[in-house]
Amino acid sequence: MDRIPILRLGSVLIVSVQGDLADALAVALRHDVGAAVSSGGITGVILDVSGVAIVDSYLGRVLTEIAADCSLLGASTVVAGIKPAVAITLVEMGFRLDGARTARSLEAAVAMLGADVAPTAILGSGP
Amino acid sequence: MSLSTAPAALPVRSDVDLIAVREAARTAAADAGFSLVNQTKLVTAVSELARNAVVHGGGGEVRIDSVQQGSLRGVRLVVTDQGPGIEDIAQALTDGHTTGHGLGLGLGGAKRLVNNDFTIESAPGQGTTVTIAMWATPGLTPIQARLPVRS
Amino acid sequence: MSTVEAAAGAAQTLSARREEIARDWAGLPLFTTVYGGQQDEAFAAAIRLVEAMVELAGSGRADDVQAPSFAIVRDVLSRITSDRLRSGGDLQQVMDEIGQLWVPLTEMFDSHPGAATVPAELLAVTELIGSLRVAAVVVLLSESDEVVARQRQELMEISTPVIRLWEGIVAVPLIGTLDSIRSQVVMESLLNGIVDEQAAVAILDITGVPMVDTLVAQHLMKTAMAVQLMGAECIISGIRPQIAQTIVHLGIDLREITTRATLSDALKYGLARTGVTLGAGG
Numbered sequence: 001m002d003r004i005p006i007l008r009l010g011s012v013l014i015v016s017v018q019g020d021l022a023d024a025l026a027v028a029l030r031h032d033v034g035a036a037v038s039s040g041g042i043t044g045v046i047l048d049v050s051g052v053a054i055v056d057s058y059l060g061r062v063l064t065e066i067a068a069d070c071s072l073l074g075a076s077t078v079v080a081g082i083k084p085a086v087a088i089t090l091v092e093m094g095f096r097l098d099g100a101r102t103a104r105s106l107e108a109a110v111a112m113l114g115a116d117v118a119p120t121a122i123l124g125s126g127p
Numbered sequence: 128m129s130l131s132t133a134p135a136a137l138p139v140r141s142d143v144d145l146i147a148v149r150e151a152a153r154t155a156a157a158d159a160g161f162s163l164v165n166q167t168k169l170v171t172a173v174s175e176l177a178r179n180a181v182v183h184g185g186g187g188e189v190r191i192d193s194v195q196q197g198s199l200r201g202v203r204l205v206v207t208d209q210g211p212g213i214e215d216i217a218q219a220l221t222d223g224h225t226t227g228h229g230l231g232l233g234l235g236g237a238k239r240l241v242n243n244d245f246t247i248e249s250a251p252g253q254g255t256t257v258t259i260a261m262w263a264t265p266g267l268t269p270i271q272a273r274l275p276v277r278s
Numbered sequence: 279m280s281t282v283e284a285a286a287g288a289a290q291t292l293s294a295r296r297e298e299i300a301r302d303w304a305g306l307p308l309f310t311t312v313y314g315g316q317q318d319e320a321f322a323a324a325i326r327l328v329e330a331m332v333e334l335a336g337s338g339r340a341d342d343v344q345a346p347s348f349a350i351v352r353d354v355l356s357r358i359t360s361d362r363l364r365s366g367g368d369l370q371q372v373m374d375e376i377g378q379l380w381v382p383l384t385e386m387f388d389s390h391p392g393a394a395t396v397p398a399e400l401l402a403v404t405e406l407i408g409s410l411r412v413a414a415v416v417v418l419l420s421e422s423d424e425v426v427a428r429q430r431q432e433l434m435e436i437s438t439p440v441i442r443l444w445e446g447i448v449a450v451p452l453i454g455t456l457d458s459i460r461s462q463v464v465m466e467s468l469l470n471g472i473v474d475e476q477a478a479v480a481i482l483d484i485t486g487v488p489m490v491d492t493l494v495a496q497h498l499m500k501t502a503m504a505v506q507l508m509g510a511e512c513i514i515s516g517i518r519p520q521i522a523q524t525i526v527h528l529g530i531d532l533r534e535i536t537t538r539a540t541l542s543d544a545l546k547y548g549l550a551r552t553g554v555t556l557g558a559g560g
Contacts, residue, residue, distance in 0.1 A: 020149060023142035023178075054149060054167060056174040057233055080509065084469035085167035087507040088462075091500045092168065093175075093236035097507060104476060104509035164466055264427075 018051035044113035050081025067100035080109040159200040172240040175233035176206040184208025201262035213249040284398035289335035300324035302382035308375035440471030453486035461497035479548035485516030515544035
């Protein structure tokens with residue numbers, strides 16, 4: 001199964017989620033982010049969902065769970081790029097994104113976490 | 128007066144099938160001229176209901192109809208499963224209700240997303256059938272949904 | 279002669295003389311306004327209508343709006359009336375013009391020698407024209423529903439402008455009542471405005487909202503929450519003392535949303551949040 005790639009930018013992890021996610025992929029992502037943060041030296045995780053058109057309550061919960069995992073591991077989470085239609089839908093459903101901050105874009109999220117420059121490694125892109 | 132095209136029935140056995148269901152719903156909504164927000168709401172609602180059928184209903188099927196009332200176009204979806212059924216529907220529709228896993232927002236959330244154009248038939252041992260419908264807002268095409276910002 | 283027989287008889291006559299009728303009708307305002315000088319088009323449309331009426335008359339159920347033959351008339355009529363409305367007619371005008379279609383028919387059905395009473399077939403035809411008008415009303419009402427809905431939507435859009443107050447700060451001054459439809463439009467406009475401007479701060483000014491009850495408060499909350507999900511800060515401004523009291527009395531919890539009394543206060547707050555300092559003097 002293809003897994004979602006995780007990019008490391010200094011002490012920050014960046015995950016770019018694209019398209020329509022199968023449930024299993026979301027679960028794998030949670031696992032991979034946990035593993036990456038556990039390796040140490042990570043202070044922040046950015047979940048960039050600007051490429052996601054549909055966030056249902058399941059995906060929403062996985063995002064919340066990732067944030068909770070990271071918090072326990074000492075990293076803060078920012079969900080970036082929620083689209084207007086998605087935001088309206090999530091609110092209408094009564095969904096609350098607990099434990100994570102939000103940013104309007106990946107750039108804004110990076111600025112928010114005060115991250116430092118050069119990408120150092122790409123993790124979690126196994127078969 | 129309602130005009131339906133031949134309804135497509137999509138099986139939902141596992142979460143992998145949800146992707147096809149979402150895509151089919153999105154296509155139907157776009158064809159009916161839904162705004163982007165309404166497309167998103169409808170597809171999200173279907174995703175919730177179809178996932179319920181998989182997780183709680185042991186699998187089921189989703190039927191998608193394009194419907195028409197006068198000049199108004201819409202989409203009607205019926206999600207059925209032959210699972211154990213829901214004992215207390217009212218409670219299931221209440222937020223935060225869980226039957227094991229999950230936040231339980233699925234059923235109530237889906238109902239709100241379609242502005243309560245929502246019916247459910249379910250009883251213990253008799254499976255569950257949920258019907259939702261949404262109509263295109265007249266006069267607004269998806270492209271027209273954005274307004275320019277004025278300084 | 280029974281009504282069904284009369285209708286059948288009328289149908290026969292209409293059918294036999296349909297070209298003559300169509301030519302007469304094509305010269306009437308209902309068709310000339312739509313087709314201008316295009317005689318052929320007007321004639322073709324008129325013949326379609328005669329033929330539909332023949333169907334209706336022949337079915338013996340001219341007054342049954344649910345009958346399939348009525349649907350045929352309605353479809354033909356629907357095209358004619360849509361075109362007619364678009365060439366600038368109102369409901370009353372179109373109804374009058376449909377009524378005019380009856381005139382050439384009376385001459386046709388009245389030509390029975392020595393008739394002292396109104397021929398049954400003429401009655402049947404009159405009834406047919408009546409059915410035509412009913413069909414037209416149905417068509418026109420559904421058309422006008424759509425037109426009204428579209429106009430309403432457009433009006434809502436115009437009265438909900440999103441304003442760029444400063445770099446990274448947008449505002450929506452709400453005016454009038456905030457029902458659920460309007461609130462959806464506001465939400466969409468504001469969120470799209472945030473994307474367009476890459477705004478960090480969004481101000482919802484409710485100075486012009488006369489009354490805030492639980493429902494309105496819910497709409498405001500939903501909008502604020504959606505703004506927050508998009509990574510911007512939402513400020514609600516223009517809260518008058520009475521509104522503040524109402525909110526408190528209703529027990530509405532706005533603690534997670536920043537609120538300010540005036541748009542100006544909200545702007546100052548927003549500027550501070552986006553790191554802009556206001557110099558003194560100038």
